[in-house]
Amino acid sequence: MKKGFQGSPSSGPSARIAFDYKPQQRTRPNHARWFVSGLVLPLIGGIVAYTIATREDSFVEPRPPALSVANLPPIEIEKVTIPAAMPPSVLGDTVEFVVRRNDTMDRIFRQLKLNLTDLANLRNLPDVRASIDQLRVGDTITLVHDEGLLQSLTRRISETEILSVTRVNEGFRSEVIETPLDIQEVQAEGTIESSLFVAARAAGVSPELILQLANDIFGWEIDFALDIRPGDKFHLVYEQKYRDGKFIGNGRILAADFLNDGNLHRAVYFESADGKMADYFAPDGRSMRRQFLRAPLEFTRISSNFNPKRRHPILNTIRAHKGVDYAAPTGTVIKAAGDGKVKFVGTKGGYGRVVVLEHGAGISTLYGHMSRFAGVRNGQRVRQGTTIGYVGSSGAATGPHLHYEYLVNGVHKNPRTVRLPDAAPISDEYRAEFLTKAGQLFAKLDRAGAAQVASTLPQ
Numbered sequence: 001m002k003k004g005f006q007g008s009p010s011s012g013p014s015a016r017i018a019f020d021y022k023p024q025q026r027t028r029p030n031h032a033r034w035f036v037s038g039l040v041l042p043l044i045g046g047i048v049a050y051t052i053a054t055r056e057d058s059f060v061e062p063r064p065p066a067l068s069v070a071n072l073p074p075i076e077i078e079k080v081t082i083p084a085a086m087p088p089s090v091l092g093d094t095v096e097f098v099v100r101r102n103d104t105m106d107r108i109f110r111q112l113k114l115n116l117t118d119l120a121n122l123r124n125l126p127d128v129r130a131s132i133d134q135l136r137v138g139d140t141i142t143l144v145h146d147e148g149l150l151q152s153l154t155r156r157i158s159e160t161e162i163l164s165v166t167r168v169n170e171g172f173r174s175e176v177i178e179t180p181l182d183i184q185e186v187q188a189e190g191t192i193e194s195s196l197f198v199a200a201r202a203a204g205v206s207p208e209l210i211l212q213l214a215n216d217i218f219g220w221e222i223d224f225a226l227d228i229r230p231g232d233k234f235h236l237v238y239e240q241k242y243r244d245g246k247f248i249g250n251g252r253i254l255a256a257d258f259l260n261d262g263n264l265h266r267a268v269y270f271e272s273a274d275g276k277m278a279d280y281f282a283p284d285g286r287s288m289r290r291q292f293l294r295a296p297l298e299f300t301r302i303s304s305n306f307n308p309k310r311r312h313p314i315l316n317t318i319r320a321h322k323g324v325d326y327a328a329p330t331g332t333v334i335k336a337a338g339d340g341k342v343k344f345v346g347t348k349g350g351y352g353r354v355v356v357l358e359h360g361a362g363i364s365t366l367y368g369h370m371s372r373f374a375g376v377r378n379g380q381r382v383r384q385g386t387t388i389g390y391v392g393s394s395g396a397a398t399g400p401h402l403h404y405e406y407l408v409n410g411v412h413k414n415p416r417t418v419r420l421p422d423a424a425p426i427s428d429e430y431r432a433e434f435l436t437k438a439g440q441l442f443a444k445l446d447r448a449g450a451a452q453v454a455s456t457l458p459q
């Protein structure tokens with residue numbers, strides 16, 4: 001995430017589009033349960049890597065008594081890639097360890113029967129401690145050891161950096177090797193027939209990218225749960241990341257058109273040269289954001305709308321429903337709809353566990369029926385998107401949902417239709433830079449559109 005940019009899905013307008021998407025399996029899914037491996041590989045420098053496969057719950061000594069194909073357990077043969085960054089002079093046995101749940105460096109060293117003093121020495125290197133101790137499931141750590149004495153440790157610590165630690169006479173030496181990404185700009189477009197996600201898939205656009213579009217860019221202008229029509233079109237210019245010619249993942253959307261019910265919505269990503277300003281804007285410099293999220297959670301459905309004349313389901317009396325009920329599983333994160341200050345946190349009659357926020361300009365928001373609070377205190381300042389509590393059914397609730405109210409000068413407004421105040425537009429300081437950069441991106445959208453029109457004309 002670049003400096004100054006707050007546009008993660010968690011800070012989107014509402015994250016109204018949510019679905020059960022599982023990230024792509026890693027290319028070597030077995031590594032999640034089977035720790036490596038190696039195989040007899042003729043390598044320069046005489047490194048012999050061998051393969052032991054073992055279940056994570058029954059660790060087997062990684063070193064067979066003698067290296068012979070006959071006494072290796074049946075395993076799947078797979079290629080071990082020694083990272084290019086590995087110092088070629090290191091001799092020893094190479095283990096590629098794929099981090100599993102609950103793994104720690106201590107546990108890995110113990111399992112591999114590596115010298116624990118080496119680990120302690122590694123941790124004493126400046127800046128290395130955090131880099132080796134922050135493990136994520138699926139990370140690969142390449143360790144070279146000689147009879148348990150660590151010779152080198154290599155792991156990727158970011159998309160563009162590899163940490164490499166090598167034994168030297170006095171101990172260990174660490175360096176961070178830059179592996180820059182090659183960012184390419186690509187375009188995609190699609191027409192919606194049944195759903196946005198189906199259209200995205202047909203256009204080769206990943207679900208994460210289409211969530212960026214729906215949540216971070218157009219989520220304030222278009223209600224993707226209700227307003228999408230067959231015939232709606234999208235057109236994106238976005239980044240793809242490559243390393244050594246290999247596709248690593250998608251980057252951000254740089255410019256987007258969304259034609260909704262005949263209305264063209266258009267946005268561009270702008271990052272100022274000084275790095276202080278980075279966000280999505282309309283062509284005229286208006287922010288794509290609003291000061292409030294339309295809905296402060298990812299909900300399953302709206303279980304009750306704002307309705308001044310509703311019969312209350314429990315009290316069975318005509319009582320105005322002064323908010324919107326968003327059904328969601330117990331424990332679903334509830335976010336502050338806008339920047340503000342906690343005015344009340346506690347239990348209050350039918351609301352159950354409730355938080356009230358004050359946002360200035362006479363606007364306040366209320367969040368009821370929480371199962372628990374997220375450590376918020378009276379008077380505390382919160383930012384838009386801050387987790388303030390979790391969905392529950394405390395108070396007078398028939399099932400888990402968030403009861404959400406939006407008030408202006410004490411008067412209840414319909415949170416789904418109220419005009420939300422705009423976020424700040426592009427400032428004068430950046431206006432010229434914005435117009436230049438945005439103009440270039442919009443030209444790309446226009447050129448592609450023109451090319452498409454031309455290609456459909458009879459020759």
Ligand SMILES: [Zn+2]
Nearest residue numbers: 323324325403
């Ligand atoms: Zn309600």
